Amino acid sequence: MADSPKSTLKCFRHRKVNVKFMIISNNNRKGWRLLAAPFIFCILLLAAPLTMMFLLSFWTQDYLTLDRTFTLNNYIEAFTQPVYQLLFSRSLFISLTVTFFTVILAYPMAYFISFHGGDRKALWLFLITIPFWTSYLIRMFLWKVILGYNGVLNSFLIWLEMITEPLTFILYNVNAVVIALTHGWAPFAILPIFVSLEKIDRSLLEASRDLGDGPIHQFFRVILPLSAPGVVGAALIIFIPTVGDFITPKLVGGPDGLMIANMIQVQFLKANNAPLAAAISISSLMIVAFISIVFVLVNRKYLRRY
Amino acid sequence: MSRSTKYLKVFAYTYLMFLYAPALLLPIFSFNASQVIAFPLTGFSTQWFETLLYQKTLHEALKNSLIVAISSSILATILGVLASRSATRYSFKGKQVSLTFILAPLVLPEIIVGVALLTVLKQMGLSLNLWSVILGHTLLIMPFSILIMNSAFNNFDISLEEASLDLGENQFGTFYRVILPLVLPGVIASLLIGFTLSLDEFIIAFFLTGTEVTLPVYIWSLFRFPKQLATVMALGTVLLIVSLILLSLSEYFRRRTATTKTPVL
Numbered sequence: 001m002a003d004s005p006k007s008t009l010k011c012f013r014h015r016k017v018n019v020k021f022m023i024i025s026n027n028n029r030k031g032w033r034l035l036a037a038p039f040i041f042c043i044l045l046l047a048a049p050l051t052m053m054f055l056l057s058f059w060t061q062d063y064l065t066l067d068r069t070f071t072l073n074n075y076i077e078a079f080t081q082p083v084y085q086l087l088f089s090r091s092l093f094i095s096l097t098v099t100f101f102t103v104i105l106a107y108p109m110a111y112f113i114s115f116h117g118g119d120r121k122a123l124w125l126f127l128i129t130i131p132f133w134t135s136y137l138i139r140m141f142l143w144k145v146i147l148g149y150n151g152v153l154n155s156f157l158i159w160l161e162m163i164t165e166p167l168t169f170i171l172y173n174v175n176a177v178v179i180a181l182t183h184g185w186a187p188f189a190i191l192p193i194f195v196s197l198e199k200i201d202r203s204l205l206e207a208s209r210d211l212g213d214g215p216i217h218q219f220f221r222v223i224l225p226l227s228a229p230g231v232v233g234a235a236l237i238i239f240i241p242t243v244g245d246f247i248t249p250k251l252v253g254g255p256d257g258l259m260i261a262n263m264i265q266v267q268f269l270k271a272n273n274a275p276l277a278a279a280i281s282i283s284s285l286m287i288v289a290f291i292s293i294v295f296v297l298v299n300r301k302y303l304r305r306y
Numbered sequence: 307m308s309r310s311t312k313y314l315k316v317f318a319y320t321y322l323m324f325l326y327a328p329a330l331l332l333p334i335f336s337f338n339a340s341q342v343i344a345f346p347l348t349g350f351s352t353q354w355f356e357t358l359l360y361q362k363t364l365h366e367a368l369k370n371s372l373i374v375a376i377s378s379s380i381l382a383t384i385l386g387v388l389a390s391r392s393a394t395r396y397s398f399k400g401k402q403v404s405l406t407f408i409l410a411p412l413v414l415p416e417i418i419v420g421v422a423l424l425t426v427l428k429q430m431g432l433s434l435n436l437w438s439v440i441l442g443h444t445l446l447i448m449p450f451s452i453l454i455m456n457s458a459f460n461n462f463d464i465s466l467e468e469a470s471l472d473l474g475e476n477q478f479g480t481f482y483r484v485i486l487p488l489v490l491p492g493v494i495a496s497l498l499i500g501f502t503l504s505l506d507e508f509i510i511a512f513f514l515t516g517t518e519v520t521l522p523v524y525i526w527s528l529f530r531f532p533k534q535l536a537t538v539m540a541l542g543t544v545l546l547i548v549s550l551i552l553l554s555l556s557e558y559f560r561r562r563t564a565t566t567k568t569p570v571l
Binding site for chain 2: 027028030031032033034035037038039041042045046047048049050052053056105108109111112113116126127128129130131132133134135136137138139141142143145146148150151152155156183186215236237240241243244245246247251261264265268269274277278281284285288
């Protein structure tokens with residue numbers, strides 16, 4: 001008999017495979033049809049400009065004319081001139097310090113909200129984000145008001161008679177930039193760490209307690225490793241954009257607190273040396289990407305999904 | 307309460323004070339009579355809010371900012387809805403790579419995006435106007451919009467869409483009459499967040515703005531004039547209140563998507 005149950009089944013299976021194949025190709029088409037517009041938008045406004053900037057970094061600009069012969073001179077200048085070396089290392093130092101302090105301060109806060117927030121968790125999160133919904137520029141400017149020679153902090157400390165002369169090491173230098181940025185990026189650390197703490201299955205904590213872990217052991221062996229994705233995420237979210245900030249150094253940094261982004265801005269807009277600015281931008285992007293990738297790889301054993 | 311919890315609580319409140327320090331100074335100095343932004347305070351005055359009403363350049367900047375914020379939040383939300391619907395509904399080749407690419411502006415330093423966009427515009431000989439800022443902001447906001455819409459679409463029950471198609475509604479009708487109403491709170495949240503982000507964005511606007519400046523670029527230019535600083539404080543206070551209202555609204559709508567998993571019939 002040709003139509004044995006077995007062959008029908010076989011035929012059916014065959015059809016099923018076909019249907020599956022059709023669904024996949026259908027999915028491909030439908031998925032891409034929807035994704036096309038945003039994808040093309042990003043090609044035009046992100047990939048193309050970045051490529052253009054990459055090309056530009058190998059050219060030279062003489063006043064207003066652009067010489068399109070390939071040269072590595074811009075990169076050589078960016079990496080050998082002491083002023084750029086100084087700005088690169090200072091920017092990295094500031095960003096890494098800011099990242100460190102922000103995460104260190106944010107962690108206990110996130111921990112407090114997640115483990116002791118009770119039914120007021122949402123309220124705490126709301127309270128934390130409120131001060132950050134005014135203009136970034138104005139917030140950074142207010143740090144100048146707080147840290148200045150006649151500033152809020154100095155007047156307060158003099159009023160308390162804790163100091164007689166205003167403190168001067170807190171404005172127009174690297175310290176001021178670090179303080180202002182540590183404040184400005186706080187929610188970007190608190191929120192991801194909070195989310196990762198919330199995800200921890202509380203029964204794991206009971207288990208570790210039952211198995212004899214004290215609070216300190218429990219924290220370092222269970223909670224901290226499980227919240228690592230949030231910590232790593234927070235660190236990257238803060239580290240990457242702060243390297244490129246030029247508002248804060250310009251407002252509170254003074255000449256000794258300027259960062260690489262200030263140089264990019266000056267070279268691009270004022271000195272009319274777009275190719276050099278492009279080379280510095282590409283270099284900082286590479287350095288930031290390299291550090292971020294190393295950081296993720298170092299922490300990769302904690303980033304597995306549990 | 308154990309002792310360590312007590313310490314933790316003390317820390318939390320101290321840290322909260324640190325977070326509020328600048329924001330609390332804002333209303334204090336904006337109602338202060340002196341134009342010098344320092345203690346001691348000299349008296350109560352609403353004159354800085356009054357000057358806000360008469361500054362023509364400020365109104366111009368505000369108008370530009372509103373145009374940019376409204377256009378870019380709408381554009382970003384449309385693109386975000388498309389991307390997020392594609393990502394949550396279909397699995398297809400190259401999905402992960404292309405989505406990662408679209409979300410990249412989230413982790414790129416803004417100055418790089420600004421410089422890159424300006425490079426292209428200059429090379430193509432295009433002039434800078436509000437459109438360049440709008441496009442730049444759309445690029446920046448779109449990832450946020452996608453993330454918000456992803457959570458809205460994830461809560462959406464696909465069987466409702468299938469039911470609508472089975473009952474004879476076409477693709478467009480299904481989208482318009484079934485899907486859109488259910489994810490609408492997410493769309494509104496995305497519009498509001500995008501609007502707020504665009505309104506406050508400085509770096510890209512600074513690079514891409516032509517003669518028509520946006521509000522943050524205008525504020526930046528005011529920092530050079532010490533006499534204007536008290537007005538800036540008043541402006542900051544107003545902006546804080548406006549963002550708070552917008553944010554509360556967006557939070558309200560976002561929560562509504564989170565709870566409308568099963569639609570009320």
